Structures are given as structure tokens and as C-alpha cells.
Amino acid sequence: MFASATPWLLATEATEESEGIDLLLPETSELIAGIIAFAIIFFFAWKWVFPTIGKTLEARQAAIKADYEAAESAKIEAESLKNDYQAQLAQARDEAGRIVEEARQAGESVRAEVVARADVEAAAIKERAAADMSGERDRVAASLRREVADLSLDVAEKVVGSSLDRPSQQALVDRYIDELGGLGN
Amino acid sequence: MESVILAASECDVSQEIICAPQDVLELFFFKDALFTIGGFHFTRTVFLIFLAMFIVLGLLYFGLRKGEKVPSKFSSAIEALVTFVKEDIAIGIIGPEGVKYAPYLLAVFMFVIVGNLFEVTPLINFPITSRMAIPLFISLVTWVIFVIVGFKKNGLRYLGDLIWPKSVPVALRWLVGIIEFVSTFLLRPITLAVRLFANLVAGHLMLTLLLASGWIFMSSVGDIGVRSIIGLPWFVFGLGIYVFEIVVAVLQAYIITLLSAVYVQTSVHPEH
Amino acid sequence: MEEIKGAIALVGYGLAAIGPGIGIGIVVGNAIQAMARQPEAAGMARTTMFLGIAFTEALALIGFVLFFIA
Numbered sequence: 001m002f003a004s005a006t007p008w009l010l011a012t013e014a015t016e017e018s019e020g021i022d023l024l025l026p027e028t029s030e031l032i033a034g035i036i037a038f039a040i041i042f043f044f045a046w047k048w049v050f051p052t053i054g055k056t057l058e059a060r061q062a063a064i065k066a067d068y069e070a071a072e073s074a075k076i077e078a079e080s081l082k083n084d085y086q087a088q089l090a091q092a093r094d095e096a097g098r099i100v101e102e103a104r105q106a107g108e109s110v111r112a113e114v115v116a117r118a119d120v121e122a123a124a125i126k127e128r129a130a131a132d133m134s135g136e137r138d139r140v141a142a143s144l145r146r147e148v149a150d151l152s153l154d155v156a157e158k159v160v161g162s163s164l165d166r167p168s169q170q171a172l173v174d175r176y177i178d179e180l181g182g183l184g185n
Numbered sequence: 186m187e188s189v190i191l192a193a194s195e196c197d198v199s200q201e202i203i204c205a206p207q208d209v210l211e212l213f214f215f216k217d218a219l220f221t222i223g224g225f226h227f228t229r230t231v232f233l234i235f236l237a238m239f240i241v242l243g244l245l246y247f248g249l250r251k252g253e254k255v256p257s258k259f260s261s262a263i264e265a266l267v268t269f270v271k272e273d274i275a276i277g278i279i280g281p282e283g284v285k286y287a288p289y290l291l292a293v294f295m296f297v298i299v300g301n302l303f304e305v306t307p308l309i310n311f312p313i314t315s316r317m318a319i320p321l322f323i324s325l326v327t328w329v330i331f332v333i334v335g336f337k338k339n340g341l342r343y344l345g346d347l348i349w350p351k352s353v354p355v356a357l358r359w360l361v362g363i364i365e366f367v368s369t370f371l372l373r374p375i376t377l378a379v380r381l382f383a384n385l386v387a388g389h390l391m392l393t394l395l396l397a398s399g400w401i402f403m404s405s406v407g408d409i410g411v412r413s414i415i416g417l418p419w420f421v422f423g424l425g426i427y428v429f430e431i432v433v434a435v436l437q438a439y440i441i442t443l444l445s446a447v448y449v450q451t452s453v454h455p456e457h
Numbered sequence: 458m459e460e461i462k463g464a465i466a467l468v469g470y471g472l473a474a475i476g477p478g479i480g481i482g483i484v485v486g487n488a489i490q491a492m493a494r495q496p497e498a499a500g501m502a503r504t505t506m507f508l509g510i511a512f513t514e515a516l517a518l519i520g521f522v523l524f525f526i527a
Contacts, residue, residue, distance in 0.1 A: 023210055023386070024525050026318035028224070033231040034319045037238035038326075041296050046288035049245050053267050056252030063254050278504060372515050379518040380511070444511050447504065 145181075149173045196398075198405045202415060204398040212393055213315060213386070233303060233313045241295040270294050270442065278446040279453060286449055289330070293323055294442040297381065301434035304389055305427055312434070315385035317378070320441075324377035327445040332370070335452035343452065377444055384437050388430045395423030466524045473520025480513035 152173050153166070196204030206212065215229040248263025256264060270291045275283035297314055304312035314320055335343040347369060348362035399420025406413040488506035492499040 021526055023213060024317055024522060026321050027226075027230075027316065029226040029228065030230050030234065030316050030318035031322060032225060033234040034313075034322050037234050038292060038296055038319075038322065040238055041241050042289060042292040044242055044245065045291045045295075049249060049267060049291065050271070050288055052249050052252060053264060056249065056264075059252065060254055277500070368512070368515075372519075375522070376511065376515040376518050379522055380514060383518060383521045440507060440511075443504070443507055447508055447511075 145174075145177055148177060196401050198402055198409050198412075203394060203419065204401045205394060212389065230311070230313060230316055233309065233311060234300075234319070236309075237296060237299045237303065237313055240299050244299075245295065266295075267291060274442055274446050278443070279450045282453065283446070283450075286330070286446070289326075290442050290446055293327075293445060294438055297323070297441055298435060298438035301381075301385060301438050302431070304385060304392070304434055305431050310392075312385040312389055314381055314437075315389050317382055320378040320381040323381075323441065323445075324374045327377060327448055328370075328374040330445075331448045331452040334449060338453055373448060377441060377448075381437050381441050384433055388426075388433055391426050392423060392430060395419050395426060399423055470520045470524040473523070474517045477513050477515075477517035481510050484509040484513055 149170060153169055156169070156173075198204070219227045219229075219232070221227065244263060245267075248260050249267070251260065253260065271284070271287040274294075275287040275290050277283075279286060296319075300313040300319060302312075303309045304315070339346070348366050349358055350361055350365065353361045396419075399416040399418075399422075402409075402413050402416025402419065404413075404416075484506060488502050488509070491502045495502075
């Protein structure tokens with residue numbers, strides 16, 4: 001297919017023979033076009049691109065600076081807020097600690113009081129019980145003694161067969177029992 | 186692909202191993218004008234020059250139009266480009282007074298980079314900077330700028346220091362002076378123009394020959410059978426060069442801008 | 458001579474490219490050394506490197522021009 005020249009491919013083939021030097025020499029039309037195009041680009045760059053980009057960069061710099069400053073002040077504010085909160089928190093913690101301590105002390109004193117009262121009460125109860133007991137014993141001992149005296153008199157009356165002078169005998173027996181009690185003790 | 190295939194249309198695939206056009210220069214001439222106004226031929230190249238201009242204007246305009254606080258990706262890329270030319274090239278090389286030359290350098294950079302990238306743009310495939318008109322014009326403008334700045338900043342001492350350098354032994358001054366004179370006033374503009382031009386011509390030639398050869402051999406498989414496999418390495422190699430040419434396009438745009446700045450700087454501070 | 462005109466110009470360009478090829482290699486090599494030694498001066502070294510390349514390359518570019526003129 002490409003072995004022979006096809007017309008559409010040769011549409012732009014040079015009609016006259018081109019010399020090597022032709023490649024080095026600028027073509028007038030291209031030179032004019034190049035100058036016009038380059039001049040337009042240059043004026044565009046000069047009058048529009050650099051002013052615009054300068055403005056953009058300046059605006060951006062200002063914006064960034066403003067942002068930065070805002071952020072800085074916000075940071076400072078946040079810092080102080082944080083410090084406030086921390087102080088408050090510490091205060092609250094102290095408060096709580098104090099309250100707990102107070103409660104603990106109160107509890108301690110209540111406990112001590114309760115214990116003391118209980119001790120006192122227990123001692124009183126014990127004492128009363130001891131008193132009750134000794135009173136009872138005395139009473140029992142007295143009644144026992146009287147019983148024993150009566151019994152011994154009865155026994156002696158029976159043995160002697162005559163009524164003894166009861167009151168004097170009674171005294172006698174009591175003395176014996178006392179002696180015995182003293183011996184027993 | 187038309188402009189690529191154009192080159193080697195008369196290739197005899199049964200005889201040759203690479204399809205070179207009979208006259209390589211055909212690749213760079215678009216003789217038939219779309220229309221002509223008083224000797225001005227509006228050819229495809231002229232059209233591409235204006236297309237490049239509109240692309241540059243469009244990129245700059247749409248990239249910088251809004252100037253938002255938080256730029257989009259496209260905007261920040263264009264901004265970075267403009268800032269790069271201004272800060273790194275103009276101010277970084279010429280010094281604080283380089284701001285004055287920033288618009289010129291930006292125009293050079295944008296125009297040349299777009300013109301170079303036309304080389305690897307599908308459907309265009311033709312670098313406008315491979316025509317001598319544009320590199321020559323840019324290097325002449327740079328030449329005029331640095332000569333004028335040199336004389337304005339230093340007066341006649343600019344020329345005097347150049348051809349009679351004080352830092353060189355007396356016996357050698359005339360020789361160094363001649364070399365400096367020729368190098369500054371003749372070689373600088375020529376090399377500045379030819380460097381860009383030559384790189385793009387070479388790139389365009391390589392891409393065209395390799396890709397066209399590959400395409401022509403592979404598509405004539407019906408005529409030459411298994412021999413058409415020769416096109417495959419050509420095509421693959423061409424694609425490798427294609428990537429390389431993208432780098433070259435950007436680098437050459439950077440270099441011509443950088444050297445323009447350096448030449449202006451040597452006129453602003455000739456003692457360096 | 459007309460048939461081998463192109464070939465002679467090509468040879469001329471090839472010869473013209475040898476020197477700059479070596480020169481650019483030396484320039485870039487030394488620039489890389491300088492950058493490696495003093496990374497903080499890399500920007501300056503890079504600029505000077507491009508300048509050196511530009512001057513060295515001039516000969517090759519003149520050869521390229523002569524190829525078309527011859």
C-alpha cells in the first residue's frame with residue numbers, strides 16, 4: 001500500500017527542491033507570525049499575569065496571616081479557658097476531698113461516740129446484773145439461813161422433846177451458823 | 186499520523202530496512218498555504234504558532250483568573266510555574282533587579298515549552314521551534330536586551346572590559362578579547378537559537394523516521410509477509426524516543442530561559 | 458563530488474561532535490562532584506554547569522549548522 005506514492009500523503013510535498021540552508025533560514029511568514037504571537041504573550045505576561053499573580057499572592061498572604069492571627073488568639077483564649085477549667089477542676093477536687101475527709105471524720109467521731117455509749121451501757125448493764133445477782137444471793141442466803149435455823153430448831157425440839165425457849169434458842173442457832181459460815185468461808 | 190507518514194510515503198518496503206523520506210527537509214516545510222495575504226502565507230506552521238499562542242494565553246488566563254485562597258490543582262500548577270520563572274530564574278540568577286525581566290522570561294518559557302511539546306502532541310506532531318523563525322527571533326531579542334542592558338549599566342566600559350580584560354596577563358589580552366567579543370556578540374545568539382532548533386529538529390526526525398518506519402512495515406504485512414516484523418523494533422524504539430523527547434522538550438525550554446537570564450545577568454554584573 | 462557531498466558534511470559534523478561530547482562529559486562530571494561535595498551550593502553549580510555546557514556545546518552546534526550549509 002505504501003510501496004507507491006499515494007496522492008493524499010504527498011499533498012504537501014515541496015514543489016521546488018529544498019536546499020539544506022533553507023532549513024536554517026527563517027521563513028518570513030513564520031517569523032512574522034512568531035513575532036506577533038510572542039509579542040502578544042509578552043504583553044499578556046507583562047500587563048496581566050504578573051500583576052494578577054502578585055495580587056493573588058498578596059491577598060493569600062494577607063488571608064493566611066489573618067487566619068493565623070485568628071488562630072493564634074483563639075489558641076490563647078482556649079489556653080486561658082483551659083487554665084480556668086483546670087483551676088476549677090482542682091478546686092472542685094479539693095472540695096470533694098475536703099468533704100470526704102469531713103465525712104470520714106464525722107463518721108469516725110460518731111463511731112467513737114456510739115462505741116463509748118455502748119461501752120458505758122454495757123458496763124451499766126453488767127453492773128446492774130451483778131448487783132441483781134448479789135442481791136439475790138444475799139436474799140437467798142438469808143432465807144436459806146433462816147430456813148436452816150428453823151429446821152435445826154425443829155430437829156432439836158424433836159430430839160429434846162420439849163419446847164425450847166424459842167427466841168433464845170434461835171439466837172444460839174444463828175450464832176452457830178454464823179460461826180460455821182465463817183469457818184466455811 | 187498524517188504528518189508522520191508523509192515523510193516516508195515513497196518507501197520501497199521490499200528493499201529498504203528503514204523508510205527515510207527522499208528529502209528529509211520535506212518534514213519541516215509546509216509549502217501550501219491555506220490562504221495568502223499580501224505575501225503572508227498562512228501555512229500549517231503559522232497556524233500552529235498561533236495555536237501555541239492561544240494555548241499559552243489560555244493556560245495563564247484560566248490558571249490565574251480566579252486567584253482563590255485555596256487554588257485548585259491546575260491553578261496551583263500554573264502559579265508554581267510562574268513563580269518558578271520569577272523566583273528561581275529571574276531573581277535567582279539575575280538578582281533582585283531580575284523582576285523586570287520576569288515577563289520576558291515567562292513569555293519565552295511558556296511559548297517555547299508549548300511549541301516544543303507540540304512535537305509529542307498527538308495529531309500535531311510538529312514542534313514549531315524546529316523552524317528557525319522562533320528560536321532565532323527569541324535569541325535576537327535576548328541579544329538586544331543584554332547588549333542594551335550592558336551598555337546602559339556600564340557605559341562603554343562594557344565593551345572595553347570585554348575586549349581588553351584586566352584580569353588576564355597583558356600579552357594575552359588581545360587574544361582573549363577577540364575570543365570574548367566573538368563569543369559574546371556572535372556565538373551567543375547563534376548557539377542560543379541553534380541549540381533549541383537543533384534539538385527539536387533531531388527529535389522530530391528521529392520520531393518521524395522510527396514511528397513511520399514501524400508503521401509502514403507493519404501495515405504492509407500483506408505485501409511482504411514475515412519481513413514486516415522489522416517494523417516492531419522500530420516502533421518500540423520510536424516510543425522510547427517519544428518519552429525521551431518529552432524530557433528534551435521541557436529541558437530545552439528551561440535551558441533557553443535559563444541562558445537568556447544568564448546572558449542578561451552577565452551584562453548587569455559584568456565583573457562576574 | 459556532488460554525490461558524496463552529504464557524506465562529507467556528515468563526517469564533518471561527526472568530527473565536530475567529538476570534542477563537545479568529551480567536554481560536556483567533563484563539565485557535567487565536575488558539576489556533579491561539586492554538588493556532591495557541597496549540596497548547599499547545588500543551585501549555583503547547576504547554573505554554572507548549564508552555562509559551561511552552553512559554551513562547550515557551541516562547537517557542536519556550529520558543526521551542525523555547517524552540515525546544512527555545506
